[in-house]
Amino acid sequence: MDTGGAAVLRTGGSGRFVPERVRRAPVALVIGASVVGVLAALPVLYLFVRAFEAGGGELLETLRRPGLLALVLRTAALAGVVAGASVAIAFVLAVLTAATDLPLRRLSSVVSVLPLAVPCYVGASAVVGLSGPGGVFEGMGAVHGFSAAAIVLTLFIFPLAYLPLRASISRVDPRLIDAARSLGESGLGATLRVILAWSWPACVGGGVLVGLYTLGEFGAVTMLRCDTLTAVIYEQYRSSFSRTGAAVSSLLLVVLVLALLGVGGLLRRRGKWSSARGSSRGGVTLRLGAWRWPAFALVMLIGAGPVLLVVLTLLSWLGGSGLGVERTIGGGLWAGAATSASVAIAAGVACVLMTAPAAVLAARYPGRVSGLVERAVSTGFALPGIVVALGLAFFALRATPFAYQTWAMVIAAFVVLFAAQSLMALRASLERSPVRLEEAARTLGRGPVGAFVGVTLPGLAPGIGAAWVLVTLSAMKELPAMLLLSPAGSVSLAELVWSSTREAMFASAAAPGLALIGVSAGLVWLVAMREGLTR
């Protein structure tokens, strides 16, 4: 078989030489790529096995458990409300920052993604503390339950919807707005009838992203006492009595994920149009007139307000707590930081190494195998962390007991959860590096591997760096998989925040919380750079 990198040339109908696109991939590459695909598919497959091996009777009994339906409905409702509210906020901010003469547009764009710098459970920790005894909002009664969770989640994850919306809206052809205005539509009418309709697929995509995140959210909902499926899965697994129950609940969560993706597909079909070519000239600029500064204030309020509130709260706990700074920062914090950092760094390296073959396959030999692998990997991305962790735990307990509750398990879970990020970054950078260069190197006497290493690899360094940083930062923030899989006695930063808040020891949540905000800020900075918000 042809394992070469050089394109086979043949004479096309026009008489010009055209390169043969379809080539067979090297076997080693296919195998390498399949490993990450299989790993990504493993947790869900094993959950099925675990849930059904107990037999139909136990399965039915678990499903008939009182309160389960209410729990499923609450989970779905929370995802729906948070997704809807996030898309609404994100649309307003995206229009303001991408399609108007808002003052300080670059600053406004960055501030619009700033909330991502606060992990939801850190935000929730601050809110719980503020409303608790001695907190600023003490008199207002305890802030918890469904609406509190919905508000906190919306405020800190709407940027997930903002990013695709802004990208979409900045591509709207300004001529479309001109055409709408000349047809008698007002500025507001044109915004809604043209921009909203144009960016509808991005609205749905962003909503699905937010919904998926909400379905998998664990830390914030448990702190705010709005129990969703994730909380129940955790309790069932920890209590050890109901492992089958945990598997069944996990599958219910997977069903919700599928339902959300299905609804997204249906909604997107309504707005489907072919040839959605963007504008090549500059984007739309609606004139805000007297509303310029009020609009700017609104963006700052929504983007920076909650972040400032959380950071100031944590700082005040750090400084003014009765516990004293030494005790807060001492022992647990440094150990937690070391744990988080080393696991995250290792997860980043593992992810890049494991997704590299899949990325090369997808970029250079697109076909059925690469499609399957990509789908498996993106499934892992859509799954809640707790489901992946549980699936892997069941698998380890059965097949590889020696690996149970080792760091290898944690890293495997992170690979499943974050491989998609790494794969996308690597693939994008591979696609930017032209095959022609490799072909030129081949004609100059290099072998296929030599050509790749000598010509393509040096250009990939930024892509590899981006993939590693993305995965590392995401892994630092991760909570439920860490809680479920980490070896006994070890505590990460995320776990510190969670357990301290649960025990109302807010002062000890402050330092790890701030450290996590620092990590997330790095992530936000990366995302903002890549999306061109800083330009």
Add this chain to the structure above:
Amino acid sequence: MTECKAHAICCRSLSKSFGETPVLRSLNLCVDRGELVCLLGPSGCGKTTLLRCIAGFEHPGAGSIQIGGKTVAGAGLTTPAAPEARRVGVVFQEAALFPHLSVLGNVAFGLSQGRGLLSRLVRGPGRAERARAREMLDLVGLADKADRRPGELSGGEQQRVALARALAPEPEVVLLDEPFANLDRALRLTLRREVRDALKACGATAILVTHDQDEAFTMADRVGVMLDGEIAQIDTPERIYDHPADTRVASMVGRGALLDASVEDGGLVCCGLGRVSADGIGEACAGAGCSVFVRPEGLRLNPEGCPRSVAGRVVRVEYAGDHRLVTVDIGNGAAIPVKVDPNLRVSVGTEVGVEVVGPVRVVRGVKPPSPVTVSAKRTADAGRGDR
């Protein structure tokens, strides 16, 4: 400011600058109801800016605009009327159809203004709106494509939909900004005819902007030649061609040679092509300098040494099917285009004579801008030297 009820559009002393660069310079333009005016000009002459000012996408720095007798900008109006309040239809160079709506939805877009915003946003076009949209699609011959998406149409079809969309709300005036520029030649020819027919069938007033002289001449009731932010001449195509107002218009429209000349008695001028009779001398005294313009079809190619002709050498021969354009150097590298029968075989380097048979016109202006006229000027100098 006098009300201008007679005209559909009236622009008076319109000026506009982008930063330090003036784009429109005190421009005046009036268009009658039902009239189709083509603005012809090179790129950068301000014609698109003029359209955008009329549509309300740009605001003029000075001057006033009236549409249908109503002032929409300038003349004491503190803020110019918004585009949506002007009743102006626009057809852009790239059709700018709404990609998320069907062809019918696009045409019906401007028909729902009577309804509330929520209703416009959520509900599709009503029965009356659909009927009107179908009527307009019929007019442009696309009734069978009503349910297609814009992305599924060819470039020419997209432009026809854009025209139907602009015409549907019965605007006071339709503005077309180089609507055929992105189409191939054959399509352009048919579309010109179809668009003109559709506009005339609606009795619409229209301004079409183009840099293509054929387009302007075949479509327009009147052609406005636009140069450097001003309308240099506005008249019927015939008058523009035969009686260019000045040297700039002459060199912009069609081919020909522009020669320096001096006025002599008895309606004669002396130029590089000899002593010839010329139109448009007017009050000029004998001996005064002027410019004369002669078209390729006003010249004849004679054998070398023929009387009444000026000697020259063929430097270029262009075959165009129904004629041949022979460029003759009549001294000092000066080039005069002559239109000849396509069957006349002339080769480069042949010595020939050029005779003036058609009208020669005196045109205003002495500083012609284009290369054609530079060479023509040298011709004239050479001619004077010979005599």
